[in-house]
Amino acid sequence: MSAVADQLRVALVTGASRGIGAAIAARLASDHFVVGTATSDAGAAAISELLGENGTGMVMRVDDEDSVASLYATLAQQDRAPLVLVNNAGITRDNLLMRMKPEEWGAVIDTNLTGLYRVVKPALRAMMKARWGRIVNLSSVVARMGNPGQSNYVASKAGIEGFTRSLALEIASRGITVNAVAPGFIETDMTAELTPEQVELMLARVPLGAMGTVADVAAAVAFLAGEGAGYITGETLQVNGGLHMS
Ligand code: NAP
Numbered sequence: 001m002s003a004v005a006d007q008l009r010v011a012l013v014t015g016a017s018r019g020i021g022a023a024i025a026a027r028l029a030s031d032h033f034v035v036g037t038a039t040s041d042a043g044a045a046a047i048s049e050l051l052g053e054n055g056t057g058m059v060m061r062v063d064d065e066d067s068v069a070s071l072y073a074t075l076a077q078q079d080r081a082p083l084v085l086v087n088n089a090g091i092t093r094d095n096l097l098m099r100m101k102p103e104e105w106g107a108v109i110d111t112n113l114t115g116l117y118r119v120v121k122p123a124l125r126a127m128m129k130a131r132w133g134r135i136v137n138l139s140s141v142v143a144r145m146g147n148p149g150q151s152n153y154v155a156s157k158a159g160i161e162g163f164t165r166s167l168a169l170e171i172a173s174r175g176i177t178v179n180a181v182a183p184g185f186i187e188t189d190m191t192a193e194l195t196p197e198q199v200e201l202m203l204a205r206v207p208l209g210a211m212g213t214v215a216d217v218a219a220a221v222a223f224l225a226g227e228g229a230g231y232i233t234g235e236t237l238q239v240n241g242g243l244h245m246s
Contacts, residue, residue, distance in 0.1 A: 015089030062115030184240025207242030
């Protein structure tokens with residue numbers, strides 16, 4: 001680590017190899033030392049290359065407790081306990097509930113929701129000691145709207161918003177804020193699977209008339225991770241072009 005990077009707060013961003021996570025990692029790297037995670041060595045190497053001297057890529061699976069423990073052990077050895085944590089890693093396994101296999105239900109809940117439990121818990125001690133911390137969790141607009149074919153994903157994201165409020169109450173007195181960002185319809189690999197007809201139908205419902213970009217979401221996360229958001233906790237910030245207002 002360079003002398004300058006040494007003085008920066010450490011931000012851990014899960015799922016930083018592509019899409020929204022990569023944009024968040026790049027954005028936070030302007031004033032943090034960013035540890036971005038991927039599920040493969042190649043993904044981790046790409047993150048290191050993207051971040052240069054203000055960050056590094058590491059392998060970690062949020063659905064594997066040993067993998068999470070190993071990441072935190074490495075960070076502790078390097079004296080890089082994160083005071084900013086962005087829980088971005090997430091998956092979809094869409095199906096109508098009538099056809100949904102137990103594996104499709106289980107994978108989404110285990111990765112998106114139980115993964116949050118696995119990653120957040122070990123981060124708290126250092127934040128409490130510092131009496132400062134920022135936790136930002138990626139939800140989705142569908143947590144409040146619902147979405148046919150996504151009962152597993154929507155349940156996981158609604159769970160993330162409830163988790164966010166409860167943890168915010170538990171640790172507010174320690175100077176740690178816990179918030180969520182709920183993106184709407186954002187251009188990434190996740191939405192690239194949609195047909196042109198599905199995209200057209202969705203866009204007709206977005207008052208701002210366009211898909212959001214990963215930079216739009218990264219800006220909201222950076223705000224909640226910064227000093228300026230110190231009096232905001234337990235909130236979910238919607239980044240959806242007006243698709244849903246709550
Ligand atoms: P994406 O392009 O599909 O990328 C997913 C990221 O999560 C990748 O970095 C992936 O790593 C990582 N990941 C997947 N499974 C993992 C696991 N078991 N352990 C650790 N990391 C894992 O996703 P995205 O579209 O950028 O979405 C990012 C977040 O925003 C998700 O939580 C998603 O639910 C939410 N969101 C997205 C949209 C949208 O329109 N795209 C809308 C609302 C909410 P690898 O590259 O190594 O596989």
